[in-house]
Amino acid sequence: MTLLAPRLAQFVGVARREHVTRAAQEMRIPQSTLSRALGRLERDLGVDLFARRGRALSLTPAGRTFLVSVERALGEVERAAEAVRADADPASGKVAFGFLHTMGSETVPGLIRAFRADHPGIRFSLVQNYSEAMLERLRAGDLDLCLTSPVPGEPGLVFRRLDEQRLHLVVPEDHRLAGRRRVRLAEAADESFVTLEPGYGMRRIADDLCRAAGFRPRIAFEGEETETLRGLVAAGLGVALLPPPPVPRPGVVELAVTAPRAVREIGVAWLEGRQDTPPVAAFKSFLLSRRGRLLPR
Missing domain, CATH: 3.40.190.10 (Periplasmic binding protein-like II)
Incomplete structure (x- = not known):
């Protein structure tokens, strides 16, 4: 595991770009170094992670499986580092917040404006998407919280109803x-x-x-x-x-x-068991306080 760790970020970089040259340029390392690192990673694992077509690559089924776990692991490391920084200054930090497209023009801007009146130092990374895509990113650790509908009835996620909207x-x-x-x-x-x-x-x-x-x-x-x-x-x-x-x-x-x-239930979802940073905890508490008045009337 110790030998694998330094190569994981390089693997993810190439997997996302599917091109060794572009990945090497963006990571600012020699292409030959990156190619050798990928080769050693595959030999250590005993499987082919990429199908090669010149300098262009595509993930094999084993590579796709490995990528999901690697991204989750690297995401956990990043969240841990972010939590440490947030602990040093609870008034600042970032919330990765997902929401439905239909809530982007009015509901979410109003929510963030009201929240930042008391928390002006907190920043947001905003993601608009459909429900299944957001829940997938929530499970992967890319999002801290998301407003979604309908209720996600699956283990590992926590959902709290906030409002309902007539259709x-x-x-x-x-x-x-x-x-x-x-x-x-x-x-x-x-x-x-x-x-x-x-x-x-x-x-x-x-x-x-x-x-x-x-x-x-x-x-x-x-x-x-x-x-x-x-x-x-x-x-x-x-x-x-x-x-x-x-x-x-x-x-x-x-x-x-x-x-x-004909109504749809709107609620906030998060990953069960995940420890919130102070900014995330503050915004979650704010959202829960808006039960019954989340949506503009």
């Missing part, structure tokens, strides 16, 4: 239902839906709501951004189940869904 059936302004204020979701059973891609928490919630309404949605388009989906709805390409927009979007009508109860 709308979004239809084009000339749609047959556009004159209504409320609708039962079953009334859209014959519609084409535009929705987020599989893996997004909102996609899972929408699928579950349609199932509860007694139908399987006919998917016309899949995307990665809710506002892009609203644009598709405005163009008459389908309907969508979405959280409310930060500002009204022309060309669409947002209908309240009366049955089934």
Whole structure:
């Protein structure tokens, strides 16, 4: 293990870039030194970590498995160093905070502004992504906390509910239902839906709501951004189940869904058993204090 340790960061650097020359330049070491280090690492492990195509590389299955563990180990070392520095000055430090795309324009900026009024020295590393990707980064140690939906029901993660958000059936302004204020979701059973891609928490919630309404949605388009989906709805390409927009979007009508109860639960998640630095502990306490008033009304 002692012999392996100095080569792990070099392995991760090459694995991320998949190119020896670029990795050597960024790490400021000779390419030949880096190549020899990788060769020794593979010989020590007794497996090929890379498939080589000239100076370009790609990870083998064994390399991908090893990379996950190495990144987790190096992440733990970095977090330990960060915790030591934070202990020396609890008023400063950094919080790696993840949140859903739909919370980036209004909710998160307001939260951070309110928090920094009492903690002006704390910095943030902000990550916007869909739920599964954020939880993966949380497990890998890249994030300290994340706002996510739906509830991640898996061991190793802690989740605390903070708020809930009503979902709308979004239809084009000339749609047959556009004159209504409320609708039962079953009334859209014959519609084409535009929705987020599989893996997004909102996609899972929408699928579950349609199932509860007694139908399987006919998917016309899949995307990665809710506002892009609203644009598709405005163009008459389908309907969508979405959280409310930060500002009204022309060309669409947002209908309240009366049955089934259409909400998504928003909460904060963190890695079980992980010791918080003082900045993370302070921001976690702040988020928990916002139960029931996390989202703008």
